[in-house]
Amino acid sequence: MICHLSLLVVVNLFVSQCHGGCAEVDSLTEAVAGEGFLLGCISCKKREEVSARATVDWHFKPLGEEEFRHIFHYDHPSASILDEDFSERLAWHGSNNSDIQIGAIYINNVTFNDTGTYRCTISRTLFLPKYDEHVTVEKEFELNVVAVANQELTAVISEIVMYVLIVVLQLWLIGVLVYCYKKISEEHEGREGRKALKAQAQLLESKDNCDGVQLE
Structure with missing residues (x-):
């Protein structure tokens, strides 16, 4: 019974997320000074x-300025920090292959000077059978740096933790499902073995009866 219930829960969870291989989630827009911050950028490929x-490429326009600065470039597997203000503070946290769908970077030791507009540009080449198709996606957002995290940011972090717990629960349910499958398989093999022994016993009994008839 437990195995059947677990199977239903697993199916429901996966059906609800069957298209969740890539989801274009917007970046958070508030960072805390002195802490780290993930600049999110996701561009899902339409045909997997x-x-x-x-x-x-990442560009940054500080608050009060007119022009964007080119601060970061990634071409797998090499990453380049192109602005002195971000020297040794940026790290690649995106896809670890050349077919990039997650273009996130991480800022260490955020300062109030990091407040401003960030632009993420993903330049993708699709290798189609007859020709190559070039697609460029740009995403912009305003980042505000504060001294202390507000309640809204805390709520977002709590939501992220909730999704992590859901993933852990899914993995646990998969483990239960595998255990149940093995147990059912072993029970099936046991039944088949008992049937074979029973059939063999009946065959021997029938043979003994035949021998008794011949002796008489």
């Missing part, structure tokens, strides 16, 4: 079966 290669 098509191979592709992409590069990622």
Whole structure:
């Protein structure tokens, strides 16, 4: 009974997330001074079966300025920090292959000077059978740096933790499902073995009866 219930829960969870291989979630927009912050950038490929290669560029326009600065470039597997203000503070946290769909970078030791507009550009080449298709996706957002995290940011972090717990629960349910499958398989093999022994016993009994008839 437990195995059947676990199977239903697993199916429901996966059906609800059957298209969740890539989800374009917007980046958070508030960072805390002195802490780290993830600049999120996701561009899902529309056709997963098509191979592709992409590069990622990040630009930053400080508060009160007119022009964007080119601060970061990633072309797998090499990453380049292009602005002195971000020297040794940026790290690649995106896809670990050339077919990039997650172009996130991480800022260490955020300062109030990091307040401003960030632009993420993913330049993707799709390798189609007859030709190559070039696609460029740009995403912009305003980042505000505060001294102390507000309640809204805390709520978002709590939501992220909730999703992590859901993933852990899914993995646990998969483990239960595998255990139940093995147990059912072993029970089935046991029944088949008992049937074979019973059939063999009946065959021997029938043979003994036949021998008794011949002796008489």
